[in-house]
Amino acid sequence: MITPVNLFRKDVNRKIDTVIKADDQANIFQEVDEYVVTREISNKLADFFEYYNENGITNGVWISGFFGSGKSHLLKILSYVLENKKYNGYHLGELFAEKITDDIKLKGDIQSSLRKINSESILFNIDQQAQITTKSDENAILKVFYKVFYDHQGFYGFQPHVAAFEESLVRDSKYEAFKQEFEKVYGQPWTEARKDYIKPQINDAIAQSCAVVYSADPEQYKNYLFKWQSQHKQSIEDFAMKVSDYINARGKNFRLNFFVDEVGQFIAERTKLMLNLQTLAETLYTKCNGNSWVMVTSQEDLENLVGDDSKVQSDDFSKIQGRFKVRMPLTSSSVDEVIEKRLLEKSDDGVPVLTRLFKREEENIRTLISFSNSGIQFRGYKDEHDFVNKYPFLPYQFDLFQQCIKSLSRHNVFQGQHQSVGERSMLGVFQHILKEMDLTNTHSLVSFDQMFEGIAGTLRTEAQNAILVANNNLGASNPMAVRVLKVLFMIKYYESFKGTARNISVLLIDRLNINLTIHNRAVEEALPNRFNEVCLNLVLLHNYLFFKYTNLIKYIWIC
Incomplete structure (x- = not known):
């Protein structure tokens, strides 16, 4: 007699991550192993990997689709595949490539990219990360990119001036020594204490620690982080240069890719935010020689998201389209x-x-x-x-x-x-x-x-x-x-x-x-x-x- 237990090949009560969250990495192997490469997805990936392997005229990918179309899942899977980390004894990119059985060229393109290009992925939901700013801020997108890039390096991206201070210590090869000295002086690890940097005791510990690692007078570093805060500036060009330095430090054929979920909902016809995203992607392409990609998801396709194109100069609109040249509109099919x-x-x-x-x-x-x-x-x-x-x-x-x-x-x-x-x-x-x-x-x-x-x-x-x-x-x-x-x-x-x-x-x-x-x-x-x-x-x-x-x-x- 057939029963629910033996009717289905897999247990229907098993845990399936049906809501794809960019910051949830608890079931990475299962997500890649169970990912279904449909005919539609296969066709979209074929276009993407041709561009990605050539490192040619674009570095932008626009994945669009409504409820249930799988856009967030595809974005997440791409971030795992390109990074090709090892889980459960398998490299995720290679595991994914083996799932491609009906398109030999696509399978070869994926395997080729994994052999030739090393990469790291920064995957995030932009709305979740935007607690540091407001959507009305014209530089909101740039601030979020700074934050996630700093977080990726282990810095305190929630407060960019603190992260910039940490970054300067790294450039001077003093960061590890500073952390050791800070914990010795304050009695708590720096990565735990830094969120309370406004406390006088922490400021004193920062001054003493910096004085030791730089062999200087502690008075020079009094209220040091507040000085960083007053002088800290952000710009698209500065951000792109930081990313470029990060990429160059990791040798040839390395890429740092940004995977941004729900960018369409975040922009929501705010033309200036859309233009800033385009400028950011374009500057990354220029400064990083095509070695930093920006891949985003949106419920709307690019044309609909911009809305009334009379608000956007025709040349600006062409630039937006040109930068996000790889389009992946997913349907319900x-x-x-x-x-x-x-x-x-x-x-x-x-x-x-x-x-x-x-x-x-x-x-x-x-x-x-x-x-x-x-x-x-x-x-x-x-x-x-x-x-x-x-x-x-x-x-x-x-x-x-x-x-x-x-x-x-x-x-x-x-x-x-x-x-x-x-x-x-x-x-x-x-x-x-x-x-x-x-x-x-x-x-x-x-x-x-x-x-x-x-x-x-x-x-x-x-x-x-x-x-x-x-x-x-x-x-x-x-x-x-x-x-x-x-x-x-x-x-x-x-x-x-x-x-x-x-x-x-x-x-x-x-x-x-x-x-x-x-x-x-x-x-x-x-x-x-x-x-x-x-x-x-x-x-x-x-x-x-x-x-x-x-x-x-x-x-x-x-x-």
């Missing part, structure tokens, strides 16, 4: 492929069971997921292989869910730092649903209202209050009404999908052996006239709930 391979891949026992099930139920399935003719049309399963790959999900759910998330995000439904995209990736939502499902019966299917549960934790309170109240009051006596409400919430702003009774009924199908007559009647009884227009406007705009109860939905007003 590869999302289902990633989910199928990382989460839904079936076991040797599961494949024949599901294949036989599809052949028996093929005509029934075609009838079950037949939408009405109005609005956008979604495809069904291509064949038994498609059924096996996607089960227990339905083909339309991959694209419809992503389109719904896009529409909801544009209407400010998500909360906090995730208000633009929601917290979970699509892989995370699908895994959440799979964990909660009872798959002891292979006739079970995922219904679209279950998608709501995957994003519920990231919704604004006012957006989900009505559904929570409905669930508390009617969840036991009229669960279909609550399920309908969740579906209508999901599709509310996606205008291409028509919320007809037939379409809602299809979205709520949760098993192959469902009685369509009974199911359709239950859905229709949960849909009062114009429910789609009236109820959802109340839910989302006024936080009222209005729907039927028992055979006909009673009117319930909740303020």
Whole structure:
């Protein structure tokens, strides 16, 4: 007998890092080992590595894509691959190259870059690192780059003048001696004490330590860091020169690459920030002879991010485009492929069971997921292989869910730092649903209202209050009404999908052996006239709930 344990090749409850965070390096090996190189990703990487190996006319990469497209994951994987560090006995770049099985040239280009070029990667989310400044500061991007570059060297980037002081000690070959002397004088390591540098005792310890390592009078170094603070200046050219010095100190064929996540969200049509990013990338290219790349992610492609190009001189816009010449726009086409391979891949026992099930139920399935003719049309399963790959999900759910998330995000439904995209990736939502499902019966299917549960934790309170109240009051006596409400919430702003009774009924199908007559009647009884227009406007705009109860939905007003 097939069970959830032996239906899937890998344990669906295993930990999968479904939310890609630039600063999370706890599962580096697993991330690279399980990364799925889709056909789309393979094509994008082929273009990138041609430019990267040539070290020619550009050093900028723009990776764009919306929720679930994998842009942050690709950025992170590239940072690991190019650095080629060793984990679990494997060099990550070489491990990744072995995953390329259908493009011999790309595989060769990756291996060639690893042989010829040594590199270090600085990977960061620019919004997280920007606590040192504000987005309204025209030099915000430069300040963040200074910070992460200083941090990369072990300096205190949060206070750039402290980092500059440390940098000067390194140039004078005094840093290690200073740290030893400071700990002897103050009784605490410098790297722990430096955050409290304003304390008089720490200032005195700095003066005494500097006096020892420079063989000078301590009075010369009194309030030394405050002097650094008053004199410290930052510029794009100065930054590029510092990076150049760092690269040159590491010998030939070395590169220092910056991987910047969510730069589009940070810039958000601030033209001056965009121009500063372009100038920064261009100056790095010039001063470092192409040996420092800037690779960024954005929900918007480059043209849309700049916004009204009348605000940008045409030559400036051309420079921006020219600097970020390598474009990697990711679409939703590869999302289902990633989910199928990382989460839904079936076991040797599961494949024949599901294949036989599809052949028996093929005509029934075609009838079950037949939408009405109005609005956008979604495809069904291509064949038994498609059924096996996607089960227990339905083909339309991959694209419809992503389109719904896009529409909801544009209407400010998500909360906090995730208000633009929601917290979970699509892989995370699908895994959440799979964990909660009872798959002891292979006739079970995922219904679209279950998608709501995957994003519920990231919704604004006012957006989900009505559904929570409905669930508390009617969840036991009229669960279909609550399920309908969740579906209508999901599709509310996606205008291409028509919320007809037939379409809602299809979205709520949760098993192959469902009685369509009974199911359709239950859905229709949960849909009062114009429910789609009236109820959802109340839910989302006024936080009222209005729907039927028992055979006909009673009117319930909740303020």
